[in-house]
Amino acid sequence: MIEVRDLRKEYGGFVAVEGSTFSVDEGEVFGVIGPNGAGKTTTLKTLAGLLEPTDGHAEVAGFDASDPRMRQRLGFLPEESPLYEEMTPLSYLHFFADLYDVDRAVAETRIHDTLDRLDLEYRERPLGDMSKGMKRKVAIARSLVNDPDVLVYDEPASGLDPLTTNYIIDFTRELADDGKTVVFSAHNLYHVESICDRIAIMNEGRIVARGSVAELRERYGRTAYHVYTSVPVEGSEPVEGRDRHERTVESMDAVEATREAAEAAGGRLVDIRTEDPSLERVFLDLAEGESDAERAVARRAEEGDAGAGDAARAEPPGADE
Template structure:
């Protein structure tokens, strides 16, 4: 559904994106994460056809990014999305439905269904009188007015309160269940981890790692085993009436079990702790900074 090859964007002498390549399958949720200035927004704007690449190619839904037909199959949500504040949500969304030649009866049903799913009330209130969260829901509804195959969302929950954020994230996840292909960026890595099938980690304009979350953890993260015993063993600490030893391999788990049995005790629990996406990201960012 999306194919990016050696994508590059340069502004004057500054390279914002350097040699990015990735694919996104139909119905997949693909996250792009990285620190401020990593090139995430520039990448998304090139996919949406809003910026022309300096080099490389980007194809979306079978079309070159920026092709007029591609844009009819695309829904784009920028991080900052000013609305026509004198309009109401209904008049605003109908305006965009007309731009996409959506029949009135289809548009009306689609608008109300989407606003219902996003739990947006006060649909006849002027947008200028609405909260940021309400405006964001209207902007998301606008991105869906043409029933696109591909959605590109830049920080969809940026600056929203926790309740609205949960609505937006859950709604994004539901869209993928409906078959939409979604590419989005977010600073909150918990949200990325909760709904993404795969992610690309960007730093200083380059993709430094990408893949499924389990693959990234295996390649760049760590796995620890917290072994709880009834008796003290080497390198263990007391923990709620038991002893806990942290090890990094199953061989060490077996050695801990043997040591506990030799001391007249036993292993009563083993818990696996894996690196979170945030920990993987921070480790990669620190490694890049040192090179």
């Protein structure tokens, strides 16, 4: 449904996006994450046809992203989405349905069905009198009024309370389950991890990593082993309120060395707990500069990770999809 090849966007002398390549399949949720200024919003606006790329190609639902016909197949939700506050949700959504030439009877049914799914009860109240969460639900309903195949959402739950946020994130996943293709950005990596099929991590205008959460963890993550001993060993810290000491290491060889050190000191190994790499840790490592795939794999190899060779088979940033 979406094909992006060598996308580049330059503003004057500033390059906001450089060499982005990715594709998104029908019914897939594709997350775009990165620090502020990474190029996420520029990428999403280009997909929505709001920005013309400086170079490269973006295709959405079989149309060039700049083709006005594409917008009939697209629902776009910007991070900031001012509404016509003197209108009610129903009048506002019918207004946009008319812009898309949606049949009035079809629009009536679609609008109420969508508001039912979004649990928006107050449909005749002026938008200016509604909470931010309610307004966001109306903006999401607006993105669906033309029954699009592709949805591009920029921070759909930005600034909302936790309950409304979870509702909107779950609803986004439901849209993909209905067969819609969803591309969205978010700063909350827990939400990204919970609903995305695949993720692209951007930094300084480039995609520095791409794949499923499992692939990103395997390729860039570092498993931590929390080793507990009955006596102190080098590098360990006492555990408050417990008669044990903790040392955190990153390889099974280091676990074995810790056990041997404890036994040499007259103690023993009490427990081992494994901590798998989180998406947040992977993201921070990449965003803080460890964005080169070869350096990341080389680092793991130097640490004696026997799985580094297998991890190298995960999808590299520039691979065709």
